[in-house]
Amino acid sequence: MKPLVLYRVDLRAGDPASALERLDPAAPLLTGTDLAATRGDGVFETVVLVDGVPQAMEAHLDRFERSASLLELPSPDRxxxxxxxxxxxxxxxxxRGAVKYILSRGDEATGEPTGWALGFAPTRHRxxxxxxxxxxxxxxxxxxDVATTAPWLLQGAKTLSYAVNMAALREAGRxxxxxxxxxxSDGYILEGPNSTVIARIDGEYVTPPVEFGILPGTTQADAFEALREGGDRVAVRALTVSDLSDADALWLCSSTRGAAPVRSLDGVAQHVDHATTERISAFLNARKG
Structure with missing residues (x-):
């Protein structure tokens, strides 16, 4: 990731124009007692930019609000x-770039929430x-059912606590x-560390329900819109491991990558549908916000 633009956001400012302070990306940003750094206590979103246009902005703001609510943070000013x-x-x-924006519970000494936004160019998927x-x-x-039986585990919130997700990706590498x-643990497909699953089964494109404690997929939602426009059937329902084995194509959707096809699952080669991937990608890249 190559950082290009950094702004500190003054959440107390009444006027959005006066709330923004441009910083050198290498300059200090947080205090040593900011809870984002000491406890990962905050939420974030990453919006992809195509030719300077932020994609799926409203859906990202919706999810930002939802995550803040789950963490009992102040409701973000849209x-x-x-x-x-x-x-x-x-x-x-x-x-092609991205903007990551962050709301932290803030400095534990003052109790004031903090916010900032970082614009960057991904080193991959450009x-x-x-x-x-x-x-x-x-x-x-x-x-x-963890989202309803144990809501304090914050499944379904896009938090700064990504240590488990990164550990999972390292395990994948191993x-x-x-x-x-x-x-x-009861055998249902959930999501990736930073992506949403789509499986094509018997001609129907399926993604798991958010009630399973997963993030609402902004890119997945737009991918479904692309598929609907092409006359394909889409559905939100439970998927099991055996369902994935029966799928004739799989994708992982995320803002920075788009709809990325899965070419192998647990070492078993999977069919890659290049035509459908290209159709979804063309739709995603043509969005105007």
């Missing part, structure tokens, strides 16, 4: 955060052509793979 993303995007001189992925299944260790699909 006008402010939209302004932040648009300001960063306007200063990015790349054909062309809008998604990579083919080698994926392994890993047990997440929670039942599929197994000769590049990504992960988590499975619940």
């Amino acid at each position: 006008v402010l955060w939209r302004t932040v993303v648009e300001r960063v995007a306007a200063e990015m001189d790349v054909s 062309t809008g052509v998604p990579p083919e992925l080698d994926v392994v299944l890993l047990d997440r260790g929670y039942r599929s 197994r000769g793979a590049s990504d992960v699909i988590f499975v619940s």
Whole structure:
């Protein structure tokens, strides 16, 4: 990741225009007692930019609000955060980039929440052509009903606490793979560490329900829209490991990669549908916000 643009966001400012302070990306940003750094206590979103246009902005703001609510953080000001993303995007001189924006519970000494936004150019996936992925299944260790039975575990919130997700990706690397699909302890397909699953089964494109404690997929939602426009059937329903074995194509969807096809699952080669991948990618890359 090459950082290009950094803004600190003053959450106390009444006017969005006066809330933004441009910083050198290498300059100090947080205090040593900010809970984002000491406890990972905060939420974030990453919006992809195509030719300077933020993609799926409203869906990302919806998820940002949902995550903040789950963590009992102050409700984000949508006008402010939209302004932040648009300001960063306007200063990015790349054909394909991204803006990560963060809301932290803030400095534990003052109790004041903190916010910032970082515009960057991904070191990979710059062309809008998604990579083919080698994926392994890993047990997440929670039942599929964890979001309702144990809401304090914050499943379904996009938090800064990514240590487990990064550990899962390292485990994938040890197994000769590049990504992960988590499975619940009661045998249901969940999501990737930073992606949403789509499986094509008997001609129908299926993604797991958010009630299983997974993030609402912004890219997956737009991928489904592309498929609907093409006359394909889509559905949200439970998937098991055996369902994935029956699928004739799989994708992992994320903002920076798009809909990336899975070429192997637990070492078993999977069919890669290049035509459908290209159709979804063309739709995603043509979005105007």
